[in-house]
Amino acid sequence: MDFKALLQAEINRKRQKVESKDILAPNKKYFKRGDLAAKEEEEYWKRHKGGNDKKQESPEKVEDSQEEQIGQSEEKVPQLARKEVIRRLRERHEPIRLFGESDYEAYLRLKRLETDGPDAREEGFRNEFKAAMDKVDEDYFKEMVEAATSGEGGKKSNDVSIKDDGTTVEDIQKMKEEIGKGDSEKNSDIILRFLKYLLKMWGQTLNERTEDEKRTLKGKEASAIHTQTVSYLKPLFRNLKHKTIDEDILDAMVIIVHHLMHRDYLKANDAYLEMAIGNAPWPIGVTMVGIHARTGREKISSRHIAHVLNDETQRKYIQALKRLMTQCQKIFPTDPSFSVNYEKPNT
Numbered sequence: 001m002d003f004k005a006l007l008q009a010e011i012n013r014k015r016q017k018v019e020s021k022d023i024l025a026p027n028k029k030y031f032k033r034g035d036l037a038a039k040e041e042e043e044y045w046k047r048h049k050g051g052n053d054k055k056q057e058s059p060e061k062v063e064d065s066q067e068e069q070i071g072q073s074e075e076k077v078p079q080l081a082r083k084e085v086i087r088r089l090r091e092r093h094e095p096i097r098l099f100g101e102s103d104y105e106a107y108l109r110l111k112r113l114e115t116d117g118p119d120a121r122e123e124g125f126r127n128e129f130k131a132a133m134d135k136v137d138e139d140y141f142k143e144m145v146e147a148a149t150s151g152e153g154g155k156k157s158n159d160v161s162i163k164d165d166g167t168t169v170e171d172i173q174k175m176k177e178e179i180g181k182g183d184s185e186k187n188s189d190i191i192l193r194f195l196k197y198l199l200k201m202w203g204q205t206l207n208e209r210t211e212d213e214k215r216t217l218k219g220k221e222a223s224a225i226h227t228q229t230v231s232y233l234k235p236l237f238r239n240l241k242h243k244t245i246d247e248d249i250l251d252a253m254v255i256i257v258h259h260l261m262h263r264d265y266l267k268a269n270d271a272y273l274e275m276a277i278g279n280a281p282w283p284i285g286v287t288m289v290g291i292h293a294r295t296g297r298e299k300i301s302s303r304h305i306a307h308v309l310n311d312e313t314q315r316k317y318i319q320a321l322k323r324l325m326t327q328c329q330k331i332f333p334t335d336p337s338f339s340v341n342y343e344k345p346n347t
Contacts, residue, residue, distance in 0.1 A: 069139035085110050132224035132231075159214075160226045162203040167193045176261040180254050185243055187254050192240040194257055195233065195324055202226060202327045225323070232320035235313050249275065249314075251319075260325065268325060276318050 085107050086096045092113060097106055175190045206214075206226055213219045239245040245253075252275035259268035329339055 022115070028305075048059070055065055080107055080110075088114075121275075127135075129224060129228055132228040133220060135227055136220050136223045159207045160203045160223050161230075162200050162207070165193065165196050167197040167200075171259060172197065180258050184247070184250060187250065188240045188243050188245065191250075191253055192237060195321075198239070198324045198328050198331065199230065199233070201331045202324070203332075223238050229320045229323050232316040233324075236317040236321070255320075256325070260328050260332075261287065263332055264338050265329050265334065265340050266326070266338055269340045272322060272325065 082103055085103070088110055089096050089106070094109075094113065098109070101109070172194065175194065179187055179190045181187075203226060206222055209219060214223065236245070252271060255271040256268050256275070258270060259265070326340075333339075
């Protein structure tokens with residue numbers, strides 16, 4: 001007799017033993033297959049301690065208990081720092097904690113709010129250019145109302161605000177020889193004064209337009225871009241004033257401003273691209289990709305990494321710096337071979 005026949009005979013013998021005991025009713029020669037399966041399952045749970053209790057539980061209770069266990073395990077594991085949860089809730093103008101709410105429940109509430117839809121008031125989802133355009137329209141409307149009520153014409157309509165720190169062209173000629181000498185504090189002061197001078201000259205150019213040009217859509221957009229650039233540059237000016245700017249960014253800006261002062265806009269643009277985009281083999285900012293050394297890893301350093309990817313504030317003032325570089329080319333024109341995207345001036 002082969003192995004399959006022996007195995008089938010053993011199975012039949014066990015089934016007959018179970019059938020004769022419990023399944024077969026008196027005066028009956030047959031049984032249902034479902035009764036046999038139920039009896040075999042019952043015998044299995046009897047052989048395993050505690051299994052019979054689990055078998056008697058309904059699937060709904062088992063799922064509820066599993067969810068409770070998962071919730072308890074998640075509550076023990078910190079999902080997000082409490083300070084970050086408070087900051088995000090405050091940005092959405094939501095209470096940082098409800099009555100009887102735990103830290104984990106507050107995190108779940110924040111997660112639910114972020115899943116339902118981003119808040120338009122949040123900084124990352126705000127349209128800064130539209131806000132600048134709205135501010136230009138609001139200032140123009142206020143000025144029209146003031147002129148109508150007082151009968152006096154003070155500031156011209158749609159003028160951009162200008163702050164003059166007293167820097168002149170003669171001062172820039174002196175700063176051209178002093179920048180890049182190794183004194184970081186002196187370099188910060190020179191960069192701050194030069195950028196403020198470019199911002200002032202740009203604003204004066206916008207204010208010299210006629211009233212009809214300022215009221216057009218293109219004129220309002222130009223004023224809004226200037227207003228937006230001023231707001232973007234405030235963190236940079238603050239860091240330059242207090243000498244708290246990063247050294248690698250300061251070194252790159254020294255090179256950029258040096259080329260701008262010498263009216264070599266091609267080299268200034270190359271230095272700007274190196275600062276903003278970076279020239280590292282992994283430009284995303286990866287300096288250590290594993291436990292083993294890789295070819296060319298010694299070439300990766302902080303000065304080769306793209307600074308535009310660091311944070312949102314840094315990205316904004318780096319973008320505003322490029323706008324000032326474009327305006328510098330218009331304020332101090334030079335030979336077309338040293339210009340970027342040269343446009344022939346209107347004569």
